[in-house]
Amino acid sequence: MARGDETVRNPLFARFFDRFAAKDEERGQAELRRELLDGLAGRVVELGAGNGLNFPHYPATVGEVVAVEPEAYLRERAAKAAQTAPVPIRVADGLAGRLPFEDGSFDAAVVSGVLCSVPDQPSALADLRRVLRPDGELRFYEHVRSPTRGRARFQDVVDLVWPRLMGGCHPNRDTLAAIERSGFRVERLRGFLFPPGARVSVVAPRILGVARR
Ligand SMILES: C[S@@+](CC[C@H](N)C(=O)[O-])C[C@H]1O[C@@H](n2cnc3c(N)ncnc32)[C@H](O)[C@@H]1O
Numbered sequence: 001m002a003r004g005d006e007t008v009r010n011p012l013f014a015r016f017f018d019r020f021a022a023k024d025e026e027r028g029q030a031e032l033r034r035e036l037l038d039g040l041a042g043r044v045v046e047l048g049a050g051n052g053l054n055f056p057h058y059p060a061t062v063g064e065v066v067a068v069e070p071e072a073y074l075r076e077r078a079a080k081a082a083q084t085a086p087v088p089i090r091v092a093d094g095l096a097g098r099l100p101f102e103d104g105s106f107d108a109a110v111v112s113g114v115l116c117s118v119p120d121q122p123s124a125l126a127d128l129r130r131v132l133r134p135d136g137e138l139r140f141y142e143h144v145r146s147p148t149r150g151r152a153r154f155q156d157v158v159d160l161v162w163p164r165l166m167g168g169c170h171p172n173r174d175t176l177a178a179i180e181r182s183g184f185r186v187e188r189l190r191g192f193l194f195p196p197g198a199r200v201s202v203v204a205p206r207i208l209g210v211a212r213r
Helices: 011-020 022-037 072-082 121-131 149-158 175-181
Strands: 042-047 062-068 089-092 106-112 132-143 185-193 205-212
Touching (some): 022 205, 132 175
Parallel strands (some): 106 132
């Protein structure tokens, strides 16, 4: 349970996200979420579920999702979204790096747009690895550091202010390297820009894939 100063409080960002994130769904992100979750089965933990935009896309082969969200406003929105989800979803308070779950208790873990914001990526990934069963899968869809040098430098500059405006989000993290360093074996990966062809957005470079414990 996230308590006191050990929680995430971003009331303004939470409301902004809740209001505007759905626009991206209409321009192709819903399809990316379906790709992220396609073929999942069994018991799944989703970290930083936000207002539950992944929920409608879980396939029927999933037995249960435990969706962790530390931000109170978003957690409430997620709980509402869970009511109409196609699979059973329990929304819980909790923080990256200290998930209140037993070792090896999930078949899969899902992160989308979260590893940019957690304060400590290695600890968040180690904890996700801990709660996965051997050979369990990590599904990830994240915006990342650009592979293009000029764009990456631009992300570094923007990073001086962006986290303060965007709920702690860093646009310049090499999240794929962090996933690999934490001991996951990347099995499937594609990198692309979203929205397609975006020229200036610092969060356009993305990766989507599957890694195994
Ligand atoms: C950009 S939103 C993405 C929400 C959702 N995953 C999605 O794909 O729409 C980032 C989410 O990460 C959550 N988050 C931020 N810091 C976190 C932490 N330390 N532990 C867990 N979640 C965190 C935020 O509260 C927020 O819901």
